[in-house]
Amino acid sequence: MTRWLALAAGVAALVALPAGLKGYGVYLLSLWCVYVIAGMGLNLTVGYAGQISLGQAGFLGIGAYSAAILLQAGVPFLAVLPASALLCFVVGLLLGFPALRVQHHYLAFATLGFNMLVFLVARNEQWLTGGTFGLNNIPRPMILGWRFANRVDFYHLLLAAMLAMAALMAWLLRSPWGRAFAALRDNPIRAESVGIDTTFYTLMAFAIGAAYAGVAGVFFACLVGFIDPAPFGVSISLSMLLMVIAGGAGRFFGPALGAVVVVLLPEWLRFAQDWYLAIFGFAIVAMMVWLPGGLLSLPDRVRGRA
């Protein structure tokens, strides 16, 4: 019961928060929502199914570019959203195939390479993506005649989408699928021997994680209104992975906390930005050594010791 109350209070706070913020603050909160959605997907792939992926920003890019192109062509937002998610789902499925052949570090490089490929295509195929000049004037979404042009309205739409995606993820994780993913992570050979179709679930872990990034990408494109290849580079994928790990891989609220550390704190500590990232990097090393379960495992650890 207290859990639900805490959750409701958290949601209420997120709804009310823009009232006390300036434009840039609302923008950052919206960006936080985008990263949380993408992070939830990555958490499914990495944290729950145990497949390492360094290509999440690539999917974010595919979602954002496809949304920008479709929206500029006049396709309604409610059609663009599932279309982009589906596109990422299919690409994620294709990327999952190398994951069937190789494990761990090879997979890390394969996904990293995929991200680099997306970046190169975005930079070089000017006719489609505008190259380094990017795509301009991406419209804010229009749903049932209501245009979410105001940044606070758009933030509320994004928040609602984030909560819906979170609810979907919670449902998925409680379903037999969630247990199959965990089995895949904890002991793939044993999972196979008790009759779990590891091929199918590995592919699904990638595809669903990618679809979440696709949804995040659509909102990202609408949020910033202008996209170029830079926010979809390899280094962003690495930050996203570290975000999931820092919050606590395989913990439901891990990405939400991780996105605070990766997206919000650097902005508030802007005066020390280079050093903030430097400290963040070393903190990750220290965390892997002393607290491999992420920040959210801290309460358990403290309780375990006491």
Place this chain on the structure above:
Amino acid sequence: MTDLLQLIVAGTATGGCYALAALGFTLLWQASGTINFALGEMVMLPAFAMLFLLNVAGLPLPLAFLATCALAMAVLGAGFKRVVVDPLIRHGVVPLVIATLGLSIGVKQAVRGVASAEVFTFPSVFSDTLWNIGGLRVSAADIGTVLLACAVVAALQAFLSRTLTGRAMQAVAQNRDAARVLGINVQRMVLYAFLANALLATLAALLITPVYLAKFDMGETLGMKAFYAAIIGGFNNSRGALLGGVIVGVLENLVGAYISSGYKEGVALLLFLVVIIFRPQGLLGTVEERRV
């Protein structure tokens, strides 16, 4: 035709540098199962250390190189092993991958904070003579780099297969427990691999920085190319690293010149994908068993 040959020579030289970094990578993998994502930064750091010794402390290049070698062995070799790898290695590959990713970001940004995001020039160890061989213009730096890379690979091979220490290192790579039973000091052999990795990275820095220039993020692409070179050639084979590095270096040059300069950086990736799909153990590698 001369254009083609010239591109191949220059590509081989770049590939030689990739190979040196890749060699360190395969050594660490063989000795301890460490996947080092901060590899590029381990080339970048010695480059900046040498620049500091050259410009601020006023040392001549050979002396700066030797001092940096000693420093790199202490910090990037022994220090890295003791502080990062030793506590993490028993948890498996993935935590170490993440820790070295964090390390890579931390080191990069710290260097940016100290030395700014500017690009620094770096003196070449070779003279800038151009030789004209039958219409083919080759620089002394290219030839020197290729020869040095080949010499290092040959020396490493000789060390690993001819000396007692080298053979002990190979024994550790093949079967830790058996090596321990035979009275080999496993931790010491692993430490040697880390020291060799630090030396190779410093040497790669010396050769490649005059071309790449010193910048805080110079390790990003370099590290990635080295990984791909290592995997293409064969993760568990030292000669494979050289072969992989040279293939990547040459093909990159050819693609850049004849097909599309925009996709030059995608070459290593494409080769890598082909290799992991058709020959996951790499061109010269041997198959590793799946462990339960």
